[in-house]
Amino acid sequence: MASPEITLEAVPSASEIDPADWNACANPQSPFAASAGTASCPGLKPAYNPFVSHAFFKAAEASGSATIRTGWAPRHLIAKMDGRIAGIVPCYLKSHSQGEYVFDRGWADAYERAGGRYYPKLQVSVPFTPAAGPRLLIRGDADREMIGGALASGLVALCGVSKASSAHVTFAREAEWRFLAAQGFLQRTDQQFHWQNQDFAGFDDFLATLNSRHRKAIKRERREAVTNGITIHWMRGADITEEAWDAFFDFYMETGSRKWGRPYLTRAFFSLIGESMADDVLLVMARRNNRWIAGAINFIGSDTLFGRNWGAIEHHPFLHFEVCYYQAIEFAIKHRLQTVEAGAQGEHKIARGYLPQTTYSAHYIADPGLRRAVADYLKRERAYVDEVGRELAEAGPFRKVDEAP
Structure with a gap:
């Protein structure tokens, strides 16, 4: 043959x-x-x-x-x-x-x-x-x-x-x-730092696996992150409007310009993924005084939540940890996802429950x-x-x- x-x-x-x-x-x-x-x-x-x-x-x-x-x-x-x-x-x-x-x-x-x-x-x-x-x-x-x-x-x-x-x-x-x-x-x-779900029923179940010092620190960070009237919102699918993309792009440009000098993604990119794969996207957005002030974009796989870009136009203690790490853990637990990949670098993630992975x-x-x-x-x-x-x-x-x- x-x-x-x-x-x-x-x-x-x-x-x-x-x-x-x-x-x-x-x-x-x-x-x-x-x-x-x-x-x-x-x-x-x-x-x-x-x-x-x-x-x-x-x-x-x-x-x-x-x-x-x-x-x-x-x-x-x-x-x-x-x-x-x-x-x-x-x-x-x-x-x-x-x-x-x-x-x-x-x-x-x-x-x-x-x-x-x-x-x-x-x-x-x-x-x-x-x-x-x-x-x-x-x-x-x-x-x-x-x-x-x-x-x-x-x-x-x-x-x-x-x-x-x-x-x-x-x-x-x-x-x-x-x-x-x-x-x-x-x-x-x-290496990167990933969080692993152990069939937790809720965030408190995850906290119970931590030692006392880290458990108390995370509880304090979460409380302080949402002071000053800050509220946290999950957006997926049709909930992600062009107005939400405009706000997120402002965050991305502000933070990306400080970190890299020139952010990689254009505004059009976010509209295009909003049209073609919005149900694969989780936007975690923070709001204060009736306007969006910070946000993180995540992509949803079959068993993994992939954390990607974050940005903010107002800076509040621990808000980055809340929006990027703790909300991702909450979402993964609720949707029974096995892993949260939190992006590149960042040994500070270890204290938040994200461990090194090759x-x-x-x-x-x-x-x-x-x-x-x-x-x-x-x-x-x-x-x-x-x-x-x-x-x-x-x-x-x-x-x-x-x-x-």
Whole structure:
């Protein structure tokens, strides 16, 4: 029997890929995968990750957020088997290392000091989104090893065609990380801080698992966060109006301008996700004196709440912790979600019940000399990440087995 023919192609826009084909690869277990719609309903969409949906990538690109002008030129790699799309790698040809949250600027500086040219590079990721998820998107009825191997080889080939120095697969799943290592990619780890649901019936059940000092501190922070007449509101679906998006964008711009200098997402991006995936979004908004003063945007998966951007135009003690962390825990408990991913960095999250979790990335580097240097660095970095993760977990806020409540 003849082997099936696999062809590879890179396309310059998510809009050139049929949403049904994209979603069938991105979320193959979802009963809605064959649909262009992306409305999320926890419990009805197993293994659903909103960030790899077609709607998210289309919004990022159509809004002008991830485009060649901003240094994110789409080069989505498609694998077709007998003419049908069987796999996709969401990929960008990049002229910088901004908006990735896995830092390689040191590699770029060293290579360019040695006379090399690090940019452009290929970035396999969700733009501006440090959330774990699939990166080799493979249709559920396809041979995963065969299509995965073709996609990995295709990335290496695309590096050559694009004159890119490297290909970086960031915030991948651990299984993909191991698979890509077998294809010759270098392995890198880092850590984030995630909250895990233990089938809590309410927030007080979660608090009961903490030691006395941290339990009292969280209760105090929550009380003080909503003084001065502040109220907290959850908004989803049709409740998220353009007026709410206007307010949230003001928060995002104010905070993003201080943190990064230039925020990544345009105002149009939020309107587009409001049109195409509003039920996948949770806005937690704070209101005082009849106006919105702060907010955080979260995306809802089948078992995970992904915390993303936060901003405020008024600054009140502990309001950030309330809006971003404690309200996310409340929502996860109410909707029986297993995990809250609170974004990149932030050891301060440990005291709020978020513990270190390993994140994974895989890197193909074309130049043998740079590859050897990076491989040596990553070996030492992985050991450091493991050790720090153990130390931070031991310092967590949870009660020891023999500790009184």
